Structures are given as structure tokens and as C-alpha cells.
Amino acid sequence: MNGLTAGFAAGPVLFEIDMEIAPGELIALVGANGAGKSTLLGTLSGLVRARAGSIAFSGRDITNARPEAIVKAGIAHVPQGRRLFDTMSVEKNLRLGAYARRDGDIDAEVRSVLEYFPALKDKLNREARTLSGGEQQMVAIGRGLMARPKLLMVDEMSLGLAPKIVDRLIDVVKDIHAAGTALLLVEQDVLVALDVAQRAYVLENGRMVLAGAAADLRDDPNIRKAYLGL
């Protein structure tokens, strides 16, 4: 991402963002409420228009490409608030995650998602809205995985969930990362994100104010105080 400026009709939310994610990397994006984290993900997945700058992925320019083209290129976005298809079954939610894929074995993909989330195995026929918050988050991440992304972006995974469930989800995030998928975690819960990530970016009022190794950010008392609110 180079010099990216993006926003809505009311005005830009992001200003001259520079960011880079290497294949297979696990990156955290942190920042206060309203800093522009979700807008940044929306711009990457094609829901929000970039006004200036460019986004390249796997050597291709995907700036302002259609969302379906971006999914096909290999970026999956698990949106904040999970945004499941409420009245549809868990299985249909998962299968829709593979909508962009014309290749491959969707059944096998469902099975591999269930290996990450065994708790969903006996809930495949339940309506998505009847699941608990943690289970819904599992379905949301599973739906993202069904696209077989090279980069999986997860927005506010831990929001509103019990710490025990967050721990389990973090374990899965590590597994997904170990399997070779790059991840971009957007979190308000800074410690959760910095614990698991390799590198981190800090967004403030729509500008990237800080970037570095996650452990360095976490352990520097000045940074903790100035940017992370810890």
C-alpha cells in the first residue's frame, strides 16, 4: 500500500497510509476507536473507494477493484460484528464463503474449516443467528477461510467475547498462520494483538503513526503510554 487516501462521501478517513505485508506474515493493526482501522480493511477489500495512492497484491494492482475480484485475488475480509447471513444455516454460511472459487473441492474445504473449529461440527444445520457470539465468530472466520485466501483480514475478532473464547480463537489464528496464510488482525484489544503478531502498525486519526516489531511496541513504555493507552 502506497500513499493511500480513502474515505466516504463526507470526506477522507485515511491519509497517506503506507503499509506492507509479506507473504505468510502475521500483522496487527491497532488504534483507538474511530482511528480508521475498519475503513482501511474496507479499502483493501474494495468496499471503500481509495481516493489516492495504490494497493498492490501479489504483484497486481488492486486499487479500487471490485470486491469479488479482490476475493478471487486472495484477500478475505472477516468484517467487524461478524456479519453472518443470519437466517441461513452454518453450513450455507461456510459454503457461501467459497462463492468466489470455481476450483477445488468445497466439501473438503468445509472439513478443513471444521478441523480448526470442531465446536461447529454438530451445529452445521443450525441457523447462524442462534449460535453464541464465540461460535458466530468461528463461523465468520471459517467463512473467510473457505475462500482459501493468501491474506485473511480479521476485524475486531475479540470484541464482546469472553477471554477464554478469545484465547481459543487466538490459538486458531496461530494455526492458520502456521499453515502459511498471512493474517492482518485489527484489534482494539491491543495486548491480544501484540502478543500474537510479528509486526504491528498503529493508526491514529487516519494516519499511520508507528510501525515495528510487535514485541518492541509492546515493551516500550513510552510507546505504550503515548499510543497504546496502556
Place this chain on the structure above:
Amino acid sequence: MAAFAQLVIIGLLAGGIYAAVGVGFGLVWGVLNIVNLAHGALVIIGAYLTWQMFAVWGVDPFLTLPIDAIALFVLGYAVQRGVINRIIRAPLLFTFLLTFGLNLIAVNVLLLIFKSDFRSVTTAYSGAGLELGGLVIPYIRLAALGIALVMAAVLAILLSRTRVGLAIQAVGSDRDAAQLVGIDLRHAYAVTFGLGAAVAGVAGGMIAMIQAITPTAGEPYTLQAFVVVILGGLGRVSATVVGGLVFGLVEAFGQSIPGSGSVFANAIAFGVMVLILVTRPQGLMGRLR
């Protein structure tokens, strides 16, 4: 008792047509969030297609129904893709204005082509019917009810079992999330509108066999579709079918009240709609979202 049974039969037969008209309207409303004021025009375009093929080319009207469906699907897809998609995210008022305008255009084009004369499709079997204890049930109306039910069932299966149907449902449920799984919103919208138009076209073809048509005959059907969808509940084909049948029954019984007439029956039908809105806003079979 015989009179009661008679009213039930009359109500259900009329209700089948209402269901057929309502299903497409409800699909478009539920998925695209558009109250399509040109829906009645689509119905009447289907009716004129059937009339044209029957009266001019001598095709049996039942054989024209699949052609109505295909022609209206293409028309609906093109209108959504080319016109309505441009304002799909605009406030409701804009889609009202646009579909109101589309309705005017369609009606006037029909007036230009077919003039305002009454047209009807009268076949050799138009008068034939099933005699049942003193009551004659016209075969055409019976067939129309059957076709309406089959068509609704096919649509429901298409929506719940096929790839494109699941995409349509996903778009109706959460359009951002649908885009994030790779659904092309413009295409999904256009297919949805095309399906709604196709069902409307078949309904129109059946209406042409039952009543005389004019280019402006579609307008009451827009209103009735609105009532039917509210009665049944938005979001499910089966609910709209129930809404249509109930609307037909209410109308039939309304008309039977001594001193009432077709005008009063309409008042009763809309009264029932208001009653439903007050007591059960999600509709008879709807789910609260």
C-alpha cells in the same frame, strides 16, 4: 354450507393470481429493498405478450407462459442492471420515483403499441369448467392456481438450493458481507429483479386469460402485491403465497356481505392489511428481523 364452500373456492382461485403477482414483488422488495411501483406494469407486459402471441400468431395461451417468463427475465435483468442499479444505495424515495417513472414509461409504450382498447384472450376452452355441486370452477382459473403454486415452489427451491439462489439470499441478508465472499452485487441484483419480473410476466399471462386487459390494468396489481406481501410477511416465498391466498379469501368473503360490492371488498382487504400491520407487523408467516 354450500355457499361457504363456494366462497372458499372463489377466494382461493383469486388468491392464486394474487400470490403469483405478489411473489415477484416480495422477492424484489426483500432482497433489493425496492418497493417496485412498476411491478403491475411488468404483469401487464406479460399479459400483452400472451395476448399478442395468442391473438396474432395463434399460440395457445398456456404455451406462451414460458415465453413470458423468459422475455420478462431479460427485460427485468436489463432494467435493473442498466437503470435501477445506479440508485440502489439511494434513499427509498429515489427508488419510488424511479420505479414510478418506469411504470409511466411502460404504460405509455403499451398504449402506443396496443391502444387503450380492452383485449381479451378467449380460447375454445375458456368457458369450460369443472362442475362441483352446482358450482362451476373454470378450468383456466384452476390451472392458474396450480401454475401459481408450482411457480412459487420452483422459485423457493431455486432460492434455497442453487448457487445463484444462495447468492441472492446472501445479498438480501447482508449486502456488504455478500460482497466480501465474492458475490457480484450488480449481477445478483439484476438476476433477482429479472426473476421477479419473470414471475410477474407469467402472472400477467394468466391474467390475460381470465380478464380483459388494458395498458393501465396493471396498477391495481401493484397495490395488491403490496398488500399480499405485507399480509404474508417479507422474506419468504411461502409467506407471500399464504398472503395471496388469504387476500383472495378475504376479498371473496368481503364481497359476499350483503350490500357490499367489489369496492367495499377492497376496503375490507386493506382493512385487514392495516389490522395485520398493527397486530403482527412481521406478517402472518414472517419472521421479525
